[in-house]
Amino acid sequence: MSDAYDLIIVGAGPAGLAAALYAGRGMLKTLVLEKGIPGGQILLTDWIENYPGFPEGAAPFDLMERFRKHAEKFGAEFMTDEAKALREDKPWWVVDTEEGALKAKAVILATGAAYRRLGLPGEGRLTGKGVSFCATCDGAFFRDKPIAVVGGGDNALTEAQFLTKFASKLTLIHRRDQFRAIKILQDRVLKNPKIEVLWDTVVEEIRGQDKLEGLTVKNVKTGALSPLEVEGLFVSIGMIPASGLVKDIAALNGWGEVKVDQKMAASRPGLFACGDVCDACPKQVATAAGTGVAAALAVNDYLEGWGELRRVV
Amino acid sequence: MAKMTDVSDANFDREVLEPGGAVLVDFWAAWCVPCRALAPVLEKIADEYRDRLTVVKFNVDENKDVPARFGIRGLPTLMLFKDGKALETLSGSQSREAILKALEKHL
Numbered sequence: 001m002s003d004a005y006d007l008i009i010v011g012a013g014p015a016g017l018a019a020a021l022y023a024g025r026g027m028l029k030t031l032v033l034e035k036g037i038p039g040g041q042i043l044l045t046d047w048i049e050n051y052p053g054f055p056e057g058a059a060p061f062d063l064m065e066r067f068r069k070h071a072e073k074f075g076a077e078f079m080t081d082e083a084k085a086l087r088e089d090k091p092w093w094v095v096d097t098e099e100g101a102l103k104a105k106a107v108i109l110a111t112g113a114a115y116r117r118l119g120l121p122g123e124g125r126l127t128g129k130g131v132s133f134c135a136t137c138d139g140a141f142f143r144d145k146p147i148a149v150v151g152g153g154d155n156a157l158t159e160a161q162f163l164t165k166f167a168s169k170l171t172l173i174h175r176r177d178q179f180r181a182i183k184i185l186q187d188r189v190l191k192n193p194k195i196e197v198l199w200d201t202v203v204e205e206i207r208g209q210d211k212l213e214g215l216t217v218k219n220v221k222t223g224a225l226s227p228l229e230v231e232g233l234f235v236s237i238g239m240i241p242a243s244g245l246v247k248d249i250a251a252l253n254g255w256g257e258v259k260v261d262q263k264m265a266a267s268r269p270g271l272f273a274c275g276d277v278c279d280a281c282p283k284q285v286a287t288a289a290g291t292g293v294a295a296a297l298a299v300n301d302y303l304e305g306w307g308e309l310r311r312v313v
Numbered sequence: 314m315a316k317m318t319d320v321s322d323a324n325f326d327r328e329v330l331e332p333g334g335a336v337l338v339d340f341w342a343a344w345c346v347p348c349r350a351l352a353p354v355l356e357k358i359a360d361e362y363r364d365r366l367t368v369v370k371f372n373v374d375e376n377k378d379v380p381a382r383f384g385i386r387g388l389p390t391l392m393l394f395k396d397g398k399a400l401e402t403l404s405g406s407q408s409r410e411a412i413l414k415a416l417e418k419h420l
Contacts, residue, residue, distance in 0.1 A: 002370070030418050034351055035408045035409070035410075036351075036354070036406065036408060036409075037350040037351075037353060037354070039346075039350065043346045043347060043350055044346065044347060044406075060346060061346050061349060061350075080353075080354075080409070082408060082409075082410060097409070127387065127405060128385065128386060128387030128390050128402070128405060129384055129385075129386050129387065130386050131387075131406070132386075132387050133405065134347065134387075134405070136344065136345070136346065136349070136387045136407075137344075137345045137347055137387065137405075138386060138387045138388060140342065140344065140374075140385040141385075141387070141388075142386070210384055211384050212386075231386075232386070239314065246337070297417020
């Protein structure tokens, strides 16, 4: 195999890109494998207002471009391809991709997370026809139309607030009697005259054939069903860690997150994880970057053990 | 890299439906970041499949009729037309593989 690296990083969100910067600067021959384009989930947000050092906020795409350039500056290579399988061929780790096998002394898994779906009939068929997982992408299709958002976390409340730029009326559907989101977001939503909150409520049915025509919602305390006439439904009920690549080779916790120790090491030597896919990251851009840095530093230490083999690939 | 032509409400039928060959339409808007993310992937596909497929861009901000005609309410949306018929619709961010999988059975 000619494609040998010190380190392969799978995923180029904030975690993977921060790891790539540190690994590159640490003179490791580093490859970043990304199936789409660098940036990850945050590209689906309209604005980042809590990344330290950016008091005026930052556009996600621009911030991630800066992350990528920074990693490239220190020598990290990028490849657009999907990691199909990860296996050990001692002492190497081998990543199988569409274009062939790549090997490395260490692997950092930075694959992030994917949207959790409601799991209701019609959800898939009507995605892009009224059902959406991305407010910034699809909000403008619902100008002066009634919209619902499902969820109660930071992301759901951020999306709801953003969507009132377009919606004639916005209904926020939440299964509990209080939000999980941080206080500042709660205050904004509760003060927004366009937003009505349906507490203790879940979506029971998504109606429509070729486009979303409405919902049936259920109050979980009373069991009462009621129709909700909306043309748009934005689902924001959390994420599922994208840990499929290692599900059979590394220990996961009950949420499907890769278990890591304080040095971001997973349960197999040479395998590390950072960002939203691991169990040590509080789902923020800054913590994703931080765990990425920690993982790269740990890889550096780990490769000391390779002695002369180090950096001779 | 193949340059993708811009198609509008005014010339959609002439550019997409009437030529008869396979045409992949990328419905996008400037405010849709995942659309920007998809663009390099599509450029590469346009290049690799240029003997069998035309890839065009359609700005939904400047053109409302065609998106309404096909009930498009999400971005990015990719639609494959062949012989004037819509054969595939992909909504939301897609991997290169997902796009190729949807395309290849028709090309």
